[in-house]
Amino acid sequence: MNTPLSIVITTYNREKELRRCIKSIIQQKYDHYEIIVVDDHSSTLYQDAIKTDFPDIRYFYQEENSGPGGARNRGIQEAKYNYVVIIDDDDIFVNNALKKINNFLVNIKENDFPVYNFLVSNVKIQDNQYYSIITFKEFLGGKINGDLTPVINKKLFYKEANYRYPESKIGAESLLWYQIAIDYGFPIINDVVVNLMSDASQRLTDVDAQIKNATLFADYQRKLIHNFEEEIIKVGNLGYLISRYRGVIIYSLLEGDRKSAFKYLIKSTKYSKKQILFMPLFILPKFTIKKLLHKYRARNKL
Known part of the structure; x- marks a missing residue:
């Protein structure tokens, strides 16, 4: 059984990278997903070209630039399905990434976390377990370092717990992840589903x-x-x-x-x-x- 997935890509002035990211999704051997692109008010307009070349995509253009958090919140809000996968426009899914995510979701016994986190290729983790719940203390202590691919449980994350990404132009996601780690614990699935690409400009970590x-x-x-x-x-x-x-x-x-x-x-x-x-x-x-x-x-x- 394939779990329906909403895949949210946030983009800002990166048409070339966005196209590459979309192609990495289309090439997945998976048949039950939607792609949502949230354009954070790019100064170079490429939404028409993207929608022409990828007609099945749902494309939303923000009226003002609010940063990646605001765009992700919009994507979660617009998602049709309960599980929402978040990816940046300059990264790509590895082969069979969606199958990996599905295999985990169909086998979890209790769906009681607002987010499940798969790995990006730059992650270093001090644990060989496939599935673990990281505490706030372990988070701060560096048990995991690097980027993560969140799979949002929309019903619990958005509707019940009322979590939102910080609406900051620099991301500031730790404000969200730390709070979830305190409230619930922070689930980590020790499996890489996204490759971090290093060729994009305008990285906030620079x-x-x-x-x-x-x-x-x-x-x-x-x-x-x-x-x-x-x-x-x-x-x-x-x-x-x-x-x-x-x-x-x-x-x-x-x-x-x-x-x-x-x-x-x-x-x-x-x-x-x-x-x-x-x-x-x-x-x-x-x-x-x-x-x-x-x-x-x-x-x-x-």
């Missing part, structure tokens, strides 16, 4: 993109602290919490908000007195901080 969007990244770090500080302390991962404070400090300095940077510097000293070593950054020009960020990111992640 350091230069983070510098350009420093205000958004500073706000993201603040929300992580605000939403999860108590839970992070409870599971005993102060190192992670301190790194979030450092993120606020550095991104705030890059956006020119020294007042906010100083506020979070002082607050962070209650967890580590070494945070005071960041004081010299306050007298450095932005271009020097940018260089330091490049060096830091080569060794760590904010």
Whole structure:
């Protein structure tokens, strides 16, 4: 039995990559799915060409650019089927990916999670189990690192638990995944279904993109602290919490908000007195901080 799947692709100014992604779906030997493309207000209009070449696709054009989260929410909302697979336009499904997803779904005994997460090719996981439930503590501790392919259980995710992707132009998906990990646990299926492609431009994970969007990244770090500080302390991962404070400090300095940077510097000293070593950054020009960020990111992640 093939489980009906709604496959949501979000796209923004990437016609070539979108076509490649769509083809990777059509080439699957699977006969019960729909493809939904949500265009996040691309400046280059290619929806007519895509709809002409792929007439079975349901294509939605956002009235304004709201970031990947808003586009994914639209895709989930429009999905006809209960299980919604999320993929980025610059990635592709591996052979038999949909069969792998179906084989898992038809064999689960209790469908009581809002999302099931398959692996992308860049993932490193500290577990050989096919199926495991990761806790919030394990999430923060790095039990899994890399990108995931979410399979949304729409009935529970969207209608009952009322989850939504953060509507941030930088994604900020951890705000969603951490909350689900706390509320339910975070299911991981140790099977790669998507290949991460490295030829796309405009990646939000690039350091230069983070510098350009420093205000958004500073706000993201603040929300992580605000939403999860108590839970992070409870599971005993102060190192992670301190790194979030450092993120606020550095991104705030890059956006020119020294007042906010100083506020979070002082607050962070209650967890580590070494945070005071960041004081010299306050007298450095932005271009020097940018260089330091490049060096830091080569060794760590904010």
